[in-house]
Amino acid sequence: MNRRNFLKNSLMTAATVTTFAGLMIKPKRLYAAWPKISFDITDLNDSINNVYGHNDLNESSEVMLKAPDIAENGAIVPLNVKTKLKNVESIMIFVENNPQPLSSGYNLSSRSVPTVGTRIKMGNTSKVIAAVKSNGKIYTASKEVKVTIGGCGG
Amino acid sequence: MSTIKLRAKESKGVVTVKAIIKHPMETGQRKNKKTGEKIPAHFIQQVICKANNDEVITINWGPAVSKNPYLTFAYLGSKGDAIDLTWEDNQGNKDSLQSEVK
Amino acid sequence: MKSCFHKFLLIILFTNVTAFASPEEDQKLFRDHFENRFPNTEFSDYKNGVYSIDASSREQWESIEDFPPYELNIDQGEELFNQPFKNGNTYATCFENSGIAVRQNYPYFDESTNQVMTLELAINNCRKRNGEKPLSYYKGGPMADISAYMAYTSRGNKFDVKIPNSQEALDAYEAGKKLYFTKVGQLNFSCADCHVYQTGSKLRADIPSPGIGHSTHFPAYRSGAGRLVTLHERFAGCLNRVRAKPFKAQNEEYRNLEYFISYMSNGLEINGPGSRK
Numbered sequence: 317m318n319r320r321n322f323l324k325n326s327l328m329t330a331a332t333v334t335t336f337a338g339l340m341i342k343p344k345r346l347y348a349a350w351p352k353i354s355f356d357i358t359d360l361n362d363s364i365n366n367v368y369g370h371n372d373l374n375e376s377s378e379v380m381l382k383a384p385d386i387a388e389n390g391a392i393v394p395l396n397v398k399t400k401l402k403n404v405e406s407i408m409i410f411v412e413n414n415p416q417p418l419s420s421g422y423n424l425s426s427r428s429v430p431t432v433g434t435r436i437k438m439g440n441t442s443k444v445i446a447a448v449k450s451n452g453k454i455y456t457a458s459k460e461v462k463v464t465i466g467g468c469g470g
Numbered sequence: 471m472s473t474i475k476l477r478a479k480e481s482k483g484v485v486t487v488k489a490i491i492k493h494p495m496e497t498g499q500r501k502n503k504k505t506g507e508k509i510p511a512h513f514i515q516q517v518i519c520k521a522n523n524d525e526v527i528t529i530n531w532g533p534a535v536s537k538n539p540y541l542t543f544a545y546l547g548s549k550g551d552a553i554d555l556t557w558e559d560n561q562g563n564k565d566s567l568q569s570e571v572k
Numbered sequence: 573m574k575s576c577f578h579k580f581l582l583i584i585l586f587t588n589v590t591a592f593a594s595p596e597e598d599q600k601l602f603r604d605h606f607e608n609r610f611p612n613t614e615f616s617d618y619k620n621g622v623y624s625i626d627a628s629s630r631e632q633w634e635s636i637e638d639f640p641p642y643e644l645n646i647d648q649g650e651e652l653f654n655q656p657f658k659n660g661n662t663y664a665t666c667f668e669n670s671g672i673a674v675r676q677n678y679p680y681f682d683e684s685t686n687q688v689m690t691l692e693l694a695i696n697n698c699r700k701r702n703g704e705k706p707l708s709y710y711k712g713g714p715m716a717d718i719s720a721y722m723a724y725t726s727r728g729n730k731f732d733v734k735i736p737n738s739q740e741a742l743d744a745y746e747a748g749k750k751l752y753f754t755k756v757g758q759l760n761f762s763c764a765d766c767h768v769y770q771t772g773s774k775l776r777a778d779i780p781s782p783g784i785g786h787s788t789h790f791p792a793y794r795s796g797a798g799r800l801v802t803l804h805e806r807f808a809g810c811l812n813r814v815r816a817k818p819f820k821a822q823n824e825e826y827r828n829l830e831y832f833i834s835y836m837s838n839g840l841e842i843n844g845p846g847s848r849k
Contacts, residue, residue, distance in 0.1 A: 348528070350515040355532040384632045389849035392536045392795040394635040411534065415499070419534040422543065425526050429484050429544035435536040435636070437497070464777035471651060475643050492644045494798075537798040538641040 354418050360410060363417040364447070367408055368454055373447065376401075379457035381446040390438045390463040397457075398431035401450035407432050408449075413442035438463050474567040478553050485547035485571050487519060490540050491557055497533035512561055514539060520554040521547050521571075547571060595735050595745055595835060602768075602836050606782050609772060618785035619840045621848070625772050626779050633847060642720060642793035642845045645712075645800050649721025652714050657702040663718070666698035675726030675842045679733065679831050681741040688744050688827040692719055692802060696822075709802050709821035716791045716800035723791070723844030731788065731842070733835040748832030751825060752783075757816030763829075787834045789846030796849060803830060 357363040365371050382396040397407050407422040407430065414437075422432045430448065438444075438461060445458040473492040478485055491514065498511025517529040526545045549571050556566035593601070606618070610625050617624040623633045653671065656662050664670035668677075678691035695718055696706040707715035735741050752763045766780035773780065790803040801809070804821035807829060811818040819825045 350530055355530075384628070386628065388629045388632045389795040391798065392636060394540075394632055396542075414534050415497075416532055416534065419532055421530040423528040423530070425524070425545070427521070427524065427526055427545045427547065429546060431542075431544050433540070433542040435540045437495075437534050437536055466776045471647060475639075475647070477639070488639050490639055490641055490643060536795075538644060540639055540641070542639075 360412045360417040373456045376455035379448050381457040383459045383461050386462040392435045394435050396433040397446040399448045403451050404430035405449040408447045410445040413440045473565045478571040480549045486544045488542045495537045514557045514559045517557045521551045619788040619843045622781040636847045640847045645717045645720045646724045649717035661702050673726045675723045676729040686740040688831045693822045710805050712799035720845040726842045731838045744828045748828035751829050757814035759814040761814040788840050789844045791845050792848040
């Protein structure tokens, strides 16, 4: 093997070793870290701006938000969001009058079918906004959910 | 005993996953009635689900999610897929459950 | 006009504290009242409480019942139920059919002690007999979990509470009935005020559930509390709400009350544990 080939091979080997080592050292988190700041924001518009970098929302009948008209109990309010839109990257659920409007965020994959559901706590009557990011645009559906307190139920 | 109860069913190529997780989801705003001190925030921050080792969804939660939280989502998959659901909370606790799609 | 006469008859019969009518007659009148008030509700649906009479809350309840939080408690309860005591015995040795599918047999009038025996008291008696400390009936915990598991294994079985032909049994039933119809507390309400006369109306943000079917679905997983609540803890809660001093769980008063309301629910299926607000 002549010197040139030897150097070439060494560099290749070095590159290979570095890459291989890189693959060996598994990062602690392969996924984005929990977005602490997003969950701390107390104003709805600031919250939306923080999540998307802008406030350009498009109300759309293609986003279906299922939520009760009057929550039976503010501690467990069942919510469901689904959409017919394609290439959905994420679904976010905002509750306008909660201390921190962002309640939850669902980061989908290419295998996801865009439908999610959960149960949330609501302190007051509030607009609930489901936001779907599809092909870079944000589409929303919202519903006012009434929360009542007081009665003999305890 | 696992903190996670999970159901994963396939129909027409779509797997629907439903789960309940045992967790207090404490907001950090409630006060201890006896001492008047705030009960520290203790809530699940992230839930990740994989199907056959492929990440299918990453869920970020805040303390507004209800106690003993419920979640449901769907992905394109098959019966027999190996599901792995893992959660991690703000105090560094985690748990996971492995199951098979029916 | 029919309902006015009906209510009149009901009030006359129930406020008469000496045994005017037999339990069977009481039961018929009690049921007729609800049938009259809720003509669209099937008798068998009363096991679902307020959800048998209010469509909008029913929808939310069905959504929660699709995968209810109490499933975690049933699993815990099963584990606790199967865990042997320090002496090696298990709960199964204290109950007929090894404690499986027996919820509908309680409460019953125990003629050997002349007292009403409830399932939860029987659970603690079992522990006592086997050298274990009693479990609390309050704030969820292992008692509620075990009770939930035992209710769960009994789902579908119907209440068939019997009142044996003895003065003591009849007295216990009558004592329960009397408490049910007695106004108590600063707010001066009886159980009947909410659950018989005002069931279906709005009491601030609540709709009082009908008086038939209350004990079929306990212990209840209450959203607000975020945990299971036993029947007697709920009795105490109701009394607190009308600003009366509650009795202690599993005291004679509450066991007699449970006897009365369960007898009124005869023929309804056990469907505990249940989700409630």
